[in-house]
Every structure is written in C-alpha cells, then in structure tokens.
Amino acid sequence: MIRKILLSKWTKVAVFTACLVPFGVLVWRATQGELTANPIEFVEHWTGDWTMRFLIITLCITPVRKLLKIPELIRFRRMLGLFAFFYVCLHFSSWVGLDRFFNLHDMWADVEKRKFITVGFAGFLLLIPLALTSTKGWIRRLGGKRWQLLHRAIYLAAIAGVIHYAWLVKSDEHKPLQYAAMVGVLLLWRIVVWARKRWQQQPAARSISAKEPTTAETA
Amino acid sequence: MSEKKGSELTYSDITPKGAFASRRNFLFGMAATGAAVGGWKYLPRWFSGPGKGSVPHPLSGVAKWPYDATDKVTPEGDVTTYNNFYEFGTDKSDPSQNAKNFQTSPWEVSVEGEVKKPLKLSMDDIMKIAPLEERIYRHRCVEAWSIVVPWIGYSFSHLIQKAEPTPKAKYVAFQSYYDTRQMPLGPQAGIAFPYVEGLRMDEAMNPLTLLCVGMYGETLPNQDGAPVRMVIPWKYGFKSIKSLVKIRFVKDMPPTTWNIEASNEYGFYANVNPNVDHPRWSQAKERRLGEFFRRPTLMFNGYADQVASMYAGMDLRKNF
Ligand code: HEM
Numbered sequence: 001m002i003r004k005i006l007l008s009k010w011t012k013v014a015v016f017t018a019c020l021v022p023f024g025v026l027v028w029r030a031t032q033g034e035l036t037a038n039p040i041e042f043v044e045h046w047t048g049d050w051t052m053r054f055l056i057i058t059l060c061i062t063p064v065r066k067l068l069k070i071p072e073l074i075r076f077r078r079m080l081g082l083f084a085f086f087y088v089c090l091h092f093s094s095w096v097g098l099d100r101f102f103n104l105h106d107m108w109a110d111v112e113k114r115k116f117i118t119v120g121f122a123g124f125l126l127l128i129p130l131a132l133t134s135t136k137g138w139i140r141r142l143g144g145k146r147w148q149l150l151h152r153a154i155y156l157a158a159i160a161g162v163i164h165y166a167w168l169v170k171s172d173e174h175k176p177l178q179y180a181a182m183v184g185v186l187l188l189w190r191i192v193v194w195a196r197k198r199w200q201q202q203p204a205a206r207s208i209s210a211k212e213p214t215t216a217e218t219a
Numbered sequence: 220m221s222e223k224k225g226s227e228l229t230y231s232d233i234t235p236k237g238a239f240a241s242r243r244n245f246l247f248g249m250a251a252t253g254a255a256v257g258g259w260k261y262l263p264r265w266f267s268g269p270g271k272g273s274v275p276h277p278l279s280g281v282a283k284w285p286y287d288a289t290d291k292v293t294p295e296g297d298v299t300t301y302n303n304f305y306e307f308g309t310d311k312s313d314p315s316q317n318a319k320n321f322q323t324s325p326w327e328v329s330v331e332g333e334v335k336k337p338l339k340l341s342m343d344d345i346m347k348i349a350p351l352e353e354r355i356y357r358h359r360c361v362e363a364w365s366i367v368v369p370w371i372g373y374s375f376s377h378l379i380q381k382a383e384p385t386p387k388a389k390y391v392a393f394q395s396y397y398d399t400r401q402m403p404l405g406p407q408a409g410i411a412f413p414y415v416e417g418l419r420m421d422e423a424m425n426p427l428t429l430l431c432v433g434m435y436g437e438t439l440p441n442q443d444g445a446p447v448r449m450v451i452p453w454k455y456g457f458k459s460i461k462s463l464v465k466i467r468f469v470k471d472m473p474p475t476t477w478n479i480e481a482s483n484e485y486g487f488y489a490n491v492n493p494n495v496d497h498p499r500w501s502q503a504k505e506r507r508l509g510e511f512f513r514r515p516t517l518m519f520n521g522y523a524d525q526v527a528s529m530y531a532g533m534d535l536r537k538n539f
Contacts, residue, residue, distance in 0.1 A: 037297035038301060038364060101512060110501070114500060171410045172408055
C-alpha cells in the first residue's frame with residue numbers, strides 16, 4: 001500500500017507542491033506587507049533557513065529509506081536536493097539583488113573579508129556542480145561511483161551552511177546548534193554504516209586488494 | 220519520470236526484519252519528541268492574549284526640542300516590533316511578544332557610588348527631575364540598520380547634577396533590570412545578565428545623552444525598554460541601555476555586556492564610525508528601516524559637531 005502510494009506519479013506532484021510552499025508563503029507575505037520591519041533581512045533569513053532545511057531533508061532520505069526499508073523514497077531525493085539548490089539560489093539572489101543591490105565592490109569585499117559570507121559562498125559553489133549533474137545523463141556519463149563521490153559534496157555544503165549560520169549570529173547559538181545536531185546525526189549515521197561495512201568486509205577487501213590495486217576507485 | 224528498478228539495486232538493504240518494527244517505533248518516537256521540543260516555545264505564543272504587563276499611556280506637557288533630526292521618522296509599528304532586547308528573546312520579533320507580561324510598576328532606580336547624594340528614585344521622582352522634551356534622534360544599530368525615533372526625556376546631566384558626583388567619579392556604570400521570572404528566555408540569550416553599560420563622565424554630561432521615559436507621545440512600550448532607559452544617539456544602539464535600575468558613579472572604566480561577550484567586536488566607546496568595520500560586517504552603510512537602498516553611515520551618526528571634540532587626539536581605530 002505505502003509502496004503503491006510512494007510510486008504514484010501524484011505523490012511526486014504532491015511532494016513537489018509541498019516543496020514550493022515555503023516559497024509560496026514568502027510571496028504571500030510579501031503581497032500582504034508582512035515581511036517585518038526589515039523585509040530584506042526577512043527574505044534573506046527565510047531563504048537561508050529553507051536552504052538549510054532542504055539540505056537536511058535531502059540528507060535524511062538515505063538513512064530513512066534504509067532504516068525503515070522504504071527504498072522507494074529514492075524517487076524524491078533528486079527533487080529535494082534540487083529544491084535545496086532552488087532556495088540557495090533565492091538566498092544568494094536576495095543578497096545580491098536586495099541586500100547589496102548588485103554592488104560588485106561591496107559584494108566582493110564581503111566574500112573576501114567576512115568569514116561567514118566566505119563559508120556560505122563556498123557552500124553555494126559546492127552545490128552548483130551537484131545541481132548541474134543531477135540528471136540521468138550525467139550519472140551515466142560520470143559512472144555511478146564517480147557520480148556518488150561527487151555528490152558527497154552535499155555533506156560539505158551542509159557543514160558549510162552550519163558554520164555560516166553559527167558565525168553570523170551574535171550570541172544565541174541555539175538555532176545553528178539545532179542544525180548542527182541534525183547534520184551531525186545524519187553524517188554520523190553514514191560514518192557508522194561505512195565503518196561497519198569496512199569492518200565486515202575486511203577479510204574480503206584484503207583478498208581483493210591482493211588481486212588488484214583499488215586506488216583508482218577510492219581516489 | 221519513473222526510475223529504473225535496476226538503479227535501486229546498488230542500495231542494498233541490510234536491516235533484518237525483526238529490528239525493523241521496533242526501530243520504526245523508535246524513529247516515530249524521536250520525530251514526535253522532536254516536534255514537541257520544537258513546538259513548545261511557540262505554543263504559548265499562539266494562545267497568548269493581550270498580556271498582563273504594563274502598557275504605554277500618553278505623556279502630556281512635553282516640550283519640543285529645537286534641534287530635531289530632519290530625517291523622516293520611522294513608523295512606530297516598526298520600532299515596536301523590531302527590537303534587540305535579549306532578555307526577552309534573541310529574534311527581532313521576540314521582545315514585542317514576550318514582553319507583554321512585563322510588570323514595570325513599582326520601579327526604582329538606584330543612584331549610587333561616588334556621589335554626595337545617593338538616590339532611590341521612583342518613576343514619579345524621575346518624571347519631575349527636569350521638564351520632558353521630545354527629541355527626534357537617529358538611532359544606529361551595530362548590526363547596520365537604523366531608525367529615527369521621537370524619544371521623550373531630558374538630558375541625563377540633570378540627574379547627574381541632582382546626585383552631585385564627587386571628583387573621583389570618572390565614569391558612570393548602568394545596569395538593567397533582570398529577573399528570570401519576568402524574563403524566562405534570558406538564560407538562553409548567550410550573553411550574561413544583568414545587562415551592564417557605561418559612559419565616560421564627559422559623555423554622560425553631554426546634553427545629547429538622554430534619560431528617556433517615552434516615545435511617540437507615550438511612555439515607553441515594554442519591548443523598547445520601559446519604564447526608563449538611556450539614549451545615546453552618536454553611539455551604536457547597544458550602548459543605549461534599557462529598563463534601567465542602577466546608575467553607579469565610579470573611578471574606573473566599568474565592564475560592559477557586549478564587550479565582555481566579544482571584546483574584539485564591541486568596544487567600550489562604540490561610537491558610530493563608518494570607517495571602522497565590525498569584524499563580521501561593514502559599517503560604511505546602513506539600512507534605514509523602510510528604505511530599500513543602504514545609505515551611507517555618518518561619522519558619529521551625524522552628531523560630530525556636538526560630540527567629536529570629546530574624542531580629539533584619540534585613535535578611534537583602537538578605541539572603537
Ligand atoms: C549552503 C549554502 C548556504 C546555506 C545553507 C545558508 C544558510 C543560511 C542560514 C540558515 C541563515 C540564517 C537564517 C536565519 O537567521 O534565520 C543565513 C543567513 C544569511 N546568509 Fe546564508 N546560506 C548559504 C549561502 C549563502 C551565500 C552564498 C550567501 C551570500 C554570499 C549568504 C548570505 C547570507 C546572509 C547575508 C545572511 C544574513 C546575515 C545577517 O542577517 O546577519 N548565504 N544563511
């Protein structure tokens with residue numbers, strides 16, 4: 001039953017629509033003049049928060065589908081990742097177009113001098129190749145292994161997002177710490193799975209490496 | 220848009236069936252706990268009514284000050300919903316919500332230290348020390364936003380004269396009200412309370428330094444520092460301490476809250492200065508609430524004529 005729902009075309013449409021809700025709410029609030037006394041800052045924070053949330057949701061897919069044995073969830077991973085990219089693009093544009101109003105000099109000074117902007121910018125740059133290579137064609141062209149390796153950059157982007165947030169708050173670290181905890185758990189799970197696999201495969205791995213060097217694969 | 224089944228084979232499932240059901244319960248439990256923990260803070264907000272705290276009332280007999288800033292006054296709704304008052308939460312929207320139950324009556328301000336006449340002042344006493352004036356000041360936050368506010372109060376120097384400081388008094392130390400029963404979010408703010416601030420004696424005596432009891436024709440709303448606060452228009456907003464309970468005249472430079480928190484970011488003087496950047500952002504421009512484009516920040520927030528001489532010969536890069 002669950003399987004059938006998850007595989008339905010309509011579920012994908014529903015999830016897609018749900019992912020647009022934060023954007024819709026933002027636009028709605030804008031038309032109602034409910035963007036607080038500092039609308040530009042509000043848009044910047046709203047889109048930054050939703051970038052972080054979508055990164056985290058995307059990182060949840062693999063653990064949840066494995067722990068709960070719902071492999072069908074993989075259908076949504078690309079879409080969620082691309083929504084993270086959608087929101088970071090809005091976030092970046094709100095900084096470029098609203099906050100700094102296309103003032104290249106100001107923006108460059110920020111990227112160069114302000115640590116939290118530098119880290120955020122790095123996170124954004126990391127996500128660009130992931131969005132570009134998210135298609136089936138690119139998976140084929142790169143080969144599954146290499147594609148997977150490349151897409152591990154999302155771990156770094158999530159970490160960059162957390163550091164970015166932690167560095168920009170003045171004193172109350174609660175919210176960045178909440179994100180840090182979530183990203184931490186999700187990455188820790190991967191480390192545990194990886195370590196367990198290594199542990200179990202060790203004898204086998206040794207016999208393989210005796211046959212052929214694996215450096216090309218792990219590089 | 221359907222994926223090929225084959226692509227799913229690479230993700231092999233390793234969980235045995237037995238562990239699966241209990242793990243699912245566990246995860247649902249985790250999710251429910253997470254939702255509960257995340258939601259508890261906002262629940263009271265949904266159900267909160269008008270609040271049980273003190274509310275502003277109109278002030279009469281307020282004289283007009285001749286030197287008002289000519290900038291457009293910021294809408295009152297912005298000044299009452301966009302606040303940094305960390306005792307009531309660290310989001311800009313928190314204080315207007317969480318200060319609703321703040322009781323500011325009775326109130327007492329203690330004037331003490333190096334003075335001939337220590338004082339315990341009620342709000343009635345404070346209202347009578349000097350005639351109230353409405354003064355339109357620019358107010359520049361260290362976070363690079365600014366507002367223009369019609370404050371009500373009088374020069375702090377009137378209170379100083381009443382207390383008669385001794386020649387030993389070189390600085391004034393201020394302290395805010397702090398009580399976790401009234402300010403339950405205080406312990407989460409990440410800075411130590413009670414909030415403390417300070418001025419050099421000549422700064423405190425400067426006629427621009429305002430002891431403030433109201434704004435927009437009324438007494439101060441709770442979230443803006445009721446019932447009495449300081450306003451020092453040529454310094455970053457964090458110098459303008461709110462909900463004042465103690466004024467102490469001292470010999471040495473007193474500790475100040477943000478300086479304790481991060482001394483490389485927030486100095487004792489904290490004069491508005493477009494040429495000295497905060498380590499994490501530029502101070503050259505500011506966003507005036509209600510305006511789209513950032514505007515250039517003025518030296519001493521545009522009050523250089525009245526205050527620059529106090530800092531003659533000082534290296535403002537070091538004494539930021
Ligand atoms: C992986 C990429 C990024 C993530 C996950 C991210 C996330 C966030 C988050 C969570 C916030 C705080 C929101 C809040 O306070 O509620 C934020 C704020 C902000 N971000 Fe990003 N961000 C990213 C990239 C960038 C980039 C590329 C820029 C610009 C170059 C940028 C500029 C800003 C600015 C200016 C703020 C507001 C700072 C302030 O108000 O003091 N971010 N971001």
